[in-house]
Amino acid sequence: MLSCNGEHSRLKSINSAFTLIVFLGCCFSGLFYRESRKNAPEFQKKTPFFSRKDTEGYKKILFWTAWNAQRMSFSPNNQPDWLDECPESRCLFVSSKKRPQDADAVFFSMPDLYHFGEGDLPGARTKDQYYIFHLDESPDTTKELMPWHKWGALDNFFNLTMTYRRDSDIFSEVYLSGYEPHIMNLTTRGTDPLWFEGKRDILWLVSHCHTASKREEYVRRLSHYLKVDEYGKCDAPDPCRTQRKNCDLANLVGKYKFYLSFENSFCNEYVTEKLTRALNTDVVPIVLGGANYSSFLPKSAVINIEDFASPKNLAKYLESLMENVTLYESHLSWKYPGQPLWTIPGTREPQYRRFCKLCEILHRPPEQRIEKIYPSVKDWWFDGQCREPRVPFKRAQHSRNEAYLQNVFVDTLGAPESRKNKTSKA
Numbered sequence: 001m002l003s004c005n006g007e008h009s010r011l012k013s014i015n016s017a018f019t020l021i022v023f024l025g026c027c028f029s030g031l032f033y034r035e036s037r038k039n040a041p042e043f044q045k046k047t048p049f050f051s052r053k054d055t056e057g058y059k060k061i062l063f064w065t066a067w068n069a070q071r072m073s074f075s076p077n078n079q080p081d082w083l084d085e086c087p088e089s090r091c092l093f094v095s096s097k098k099r100p101q102d103a104d105a106v107f108f109s110m111p112d113l114y115h116f117g118e119g120d121l122p123g124a125r126t127k128d129q130y131y132i133f134h135l136d137e138s139p140d141t142t143k144e145l146m147p148w149h150k151w152g153a154l155d156n157f158f159n160l161t162m163t164y165r166r167d168s169d170i171f172s173e174v175y176l177s178g179y180e181p182h183i184m185n186l187t188t189r190g191t192d193p194l195w196f197e198g199k200r201d202i203l204w205l206v207s208h209c210h211t212a213s214k215r216e217e218y219v220r221r222l223s224h225y226l227k228v229d230e231y232g233k234c235d236a237p238d239p240c241r242t243q244r245k246n247c248d249l250a251n252l253v254g255k256y257k258f259y260l261s262f263e264n265s266f267c268n269e270y271v272t273e274k275l276t277r278a279l280n281t282d283v284v285p286i287v288l289g290g291a292n293y294s295s296f297l298p299k300s301a302v303i304n305i306e307d308f309a310s311p312k313n314l315a316k317y318l319e320s321l322m323e324n325v326t327l328y329e330s331h332l333s334w335k336y337p338g339q340p341l342w343t344i345p346g347t348r349e350p351q352y353r354r355f356c357k358l359c360e361i362l363h364r365p366p367e368q369r370i371e372k373i374y375p376s377v378k379d380w381w382f383d384g385q386c387r388e389p390r391v392p393f394k395r396a397q398h399s400r401n402e403a404y405l406q407n408v409f410v411d412t413l414g415a416p417e418s419r420k421n422k423t424s425k426a
């Protein structure tokens with residue numbers, strides 16, 4: 001849980017009601033899902049709940065599954081205090097499965113439905129209820145969530161989706177809401193004339209070693225040319241152990257010129273806290289992922305590996321930035337003081353937060369109610385969502401022509417002896 005521990009220590013200082021949402025966003029990220037089974041976020045303990053005496057006019061949200069392996073257990077008439085920030089906050093969190101037909105919405109966290117068998121879905125259902133499909137991970141990492149035939153059992157089952165995709169009925173903003181526009185004022189540039197010289201080169205924090213995106217392959221190839229400081233679980237030191245003080249990932253990231261915001265898959269819109277962590281500090285993110293980054297960020301805000309024909313070409317570009325602070329700053333200046341505040345729509349406004357939105361939907365008058373059924377949630381979730389990288393760095397899975405591939409790699413990488421002996425300032 002290297003991410004969560006780090007984020008968590010930072011979050012202690014954020015005295016805001018949606019701390020929990022951001023915290024969940026971090027901890028529920030697919031990358032850390034398996035680790036978090038051992039070390040689940042303490043949803044109940046960390047969230048102050050009010051037990052409402054008068055619940056007239058309140059809607060009930062039943063948590064049918066565990067969430068991130070944490071069994072949900074709420075006392076009757078419970079409302080998390082952060083719901084109070086929502087324009088419509090009259091909703092209760094319930095967990096008793098005795099009368100599922102009394103709930104207005106039934107929430108299913110997909111990874112926690114993994115072992116479902118026949119008696120594990122609610123028996124009684126009314127036509128006015130919403131069954132909610134929730135996932136914050138990417139399709140590529142959830143292929144093995146459950147056997148395909150079980151997905152079939154969920155045809156015509158769900159009414160609403162809650163995911164990181166904007167075309168979900170309820171957009172789950174957890175990752176992007178981690179972006180803090182006001183961070184612009186915290187930039188160290190201008191206060192420290194040596195800020196650039198003092199920076200180390202490239203940082204990668206990683207805890208999943210084998211991914212659908214093959215990011216590990218890209219890093220391996222990139223590090224033929226430039227030194228990449230790697231921390232995490234993949235045979236590299238864990239920064240939370242090696243740093244003596246509180247594990248402050250934001251601080252560590254800010255000590256570098258570049259941060260590898262490499263996602264675990266190339267799926268539409270799928271970006272995680274790996275991106276926002278970089279946006280929130282004085283570091284230039286190098287991105288690998290399936291999102292259209294320029295649809296929600298200034299073009300200069302990220303360096304996309306897919307804009308370079310090869311890791312070698314990217315390395316050349318990074319070197320040119322490392323040698324010229326003016327060029328380097330062209331990727332950071334969008335967030336310097338004096339620049340217009342860059343916001344990402346729908347990520348911080350209370351009305352768009354996922355449980356605010358759900359509560360609002362539940363309270364809609366009859367004529368505005370959503371009537372919806374997902375005939376195949378499996379198709380909605382998987383079809384056309386993920387792709388292969390556009391630049392060659394990934395070894396084909398069933399390579400028939402190994403010699404051809406090796407030539408491609410040699411072309412792409414250059415011969416090993418041309419590697420630079422670059423040392424980090426670390």
Ligand SMILES: *[C@@H]1O[C@H](CO)[C@@H](O)[C@H](O)[C@H]1NC(C)=O
Nearest residue numbers: 181182183184185337340341
């Ligand atoms: C930055 O700080 C100044 C002075 O404290 C303040 O007026 C301004 O609103 C801040 N800008 C942002 C983007 O937070």
Ligand SMILES: *[C@@H]1O[C@H](CO)[C@@H](O)[C@H](O)[C@H]1NC(C)=O
Nearest residue numbers: 291292293294295296297299
């Ligand atoms: C990405 O977003 C930009 C800005 O919204 C748009 O102009 C561009 O066509 C999009 N690219 C793709 C591949 O969809």
Ligand SMILES: *[C@@H]1O[C@H](CO)[C@@H](O)[C@H](O)[C@H]1NC(C)=O
Nearest residue numbers: 320323324325326327328330
């Ligand atoms: C750095 O890059 C800028 C912008 O391209 C250029 O004007 C400047 O001459 C470069 N500086 C050096 C020392 O090469």
Ligand SMILES: *[C@@H]1O[C@H](CO)[C@@H](O)[C@H](O)[C@H]1NC(C)=O
Nearest residue numbers: 127128129156159371372373
């Ligand atoms: C939700 O889906 C079920 C099952 O397909 C359907 O019977 C019900 O009418 C739907 N409810 C709403 C509110 O759309």
Ligand SMILES: *[C@@H]1O[C@H](CO)[C@@H](O)[C@H](O)[C@H]1NC(C)=O
Nearest residue numbers: 416417418419420421422423
């Ligand atoms: C890299 O370093 C090794 C050992 O220090 C040295 O033998 C080799 O010649 C160097 N390569 C280059 C390209 O400088």
